Amino acid sequence: MSVKISVVLPVYNVANYLRKCLDSLVNQTFKDFEVICVNDGSTDLSLGILEGYALTDSRFRIISQENQGLSGARNSGIKEVQGDYILFVDSDDWLEENALELLYDHVKGFDSDITMFKFKFYNEDSGEFSESSFTNLDVIDPSFYTGNFNYYDVLDILFKISHAPFNKLYKTSFINDLDAQFLHGSYYEDLEFFYKVFLKAKKVSVLPEYLYSYRIREQSISTSGDEGSFDIFNILESTKNNLIDSDIYDKVKKDWLLFIIVNLKYVYLRLQIELKNKFLDSMKQHYDDFELGDVDNFDGWHYEDQSFYKAISVSNNYEIFDLNYEKGNYEFLAKHFETLSNELRAENESLKQQLNNKDSSEGIFKRFVKL
Structure with a gap:
């Protein structure tokens, strides 16, 4: 089966969130895609949920394996890709329903190795959405929106660009030519993967649309703070x-x-x-x-x-x-506010002097009128 876009979806014990993610894929306005669901040794109801969706929608394919972690699951998905482009989606997140349509329309004209788009954070506890220069790509000058660029064009902001894999559409042939994989069994593999491929991409483009919601929850890998944290070195x-x-x-x-x-x-x-x-x-x-x-x-x-x-x-x-x-x-804050306090005092004295001068001028004017 040849399709335009392959969605790689690692799944591990996310039964409480999985349906929202899968529904966002089922309801896409763009239809020519597949979803490679990598069941990474789930012990909850995740596999059953996947099987239910695959039963009614042939675009969903399930690969089951013993737990290999997020990087291992993504790598397994990459090997099964049949589409012209790859999109990585985390199974507790979700896409806007027109995401794939907008992405494919964009990349048809740009033929990019990597296309970046905007996303928002969703805080599960507060139910609120938020964004930053990291998520909204504001660090990238809008002049780059009209054509392709590469890493050398953006050296001044190289470390301010989001290295998340899920807000990027990758050309499959580009990934395959590099034999690019996520560092197996490692935390922060997103960072390593991004710079490994971004520094090889000849054509990068930006679609300035919010297409993805990233769920922040307490039990996610990014907030665990365990031994895996030492992988950062x-x-x-x-x-x-x-x-x-x-x-x-x-x-x-x-x-x-x-x-x-x-x-x-x-x-x-x-x-x-x-x-x-x-x-x-x-x-x-x-x-x-x-x-x-x-x-x-x-x-x-x-x-x-x-x-x-x-x-x-x-x-x-x-x-x-x-x-x-x-x-x-x-120490920094004390110095900063001391400087600010001195500036405010000086400004206050200036305003007082202006008021005194104004009062004096008005007094002279009043005496002149009386004469």
Whole structure:
């Protein structure tokens, strides 16, 4: 069966969310697609739900395997793809019903290796949607919307582009030519996969439409903070090598060093407390490998990233590290608000002087009128 788009859908114990995801696919206005459902060793009712949909819709194919994790499930799906393009969807998320139609209409004209589109976060607890420059692609200048570009055109924002796999449509022949796979059994495989393929893409385009909703829930891998969190070090090392292989490392090194700190901070702040000392030790061990000593200024750094970076080299355990991190944050804020307070006082004095001058002028005017 030849189709235009193959949707790769890894499924693992998401029975409570799966139907919403599957319904968003069944109801697509575009019909020429397949869904490769990779049942990754689910122990709940997920497989039964998949079988129900596959029974009534031949576009749904089920592959069952022992649990291999998200990366292993995606890789299994890639091997079964029959479509011209690949879209990765997480089974607790959902697509807008016109998503595939808009994507295919777009890519017919652009013939892109990768097409990026917008998405929104959905907070399961609050029921609210949110977005950021990470999700709405605002970091990409609208001038790039009218044609294809490549990584070299966007070196200044290379580390600000979303590396999520689910808000991108990939040309199947491009992925197959690279023999691109997700790093098996690893957390943060999305990051490694994105830069591995993005730095090889000759034609990248943007469809500035919100087509995907990403569910944030407490039990997701991204919020677990367990031993798998240490995979970030291998992922960053591998990505650094990809930058070197693409001959752009020196050109983007300053931004890359900030990117390292941003990711280490993201992981550390979500880490289980009993793993923090080990993680701090790992940061120190990788300090020279990551060339963190080459940071020479903090232009463009958020103050929390500065504090986190400074705390690494002066802390021997996580308790001291946390104190140094908080101390750095408060020192910055105290200085910032002291400066702001002084500016406000100066502005207040200026306004008082203007009022005094105005009162004085009006007094002179009144005396002149009386005369």
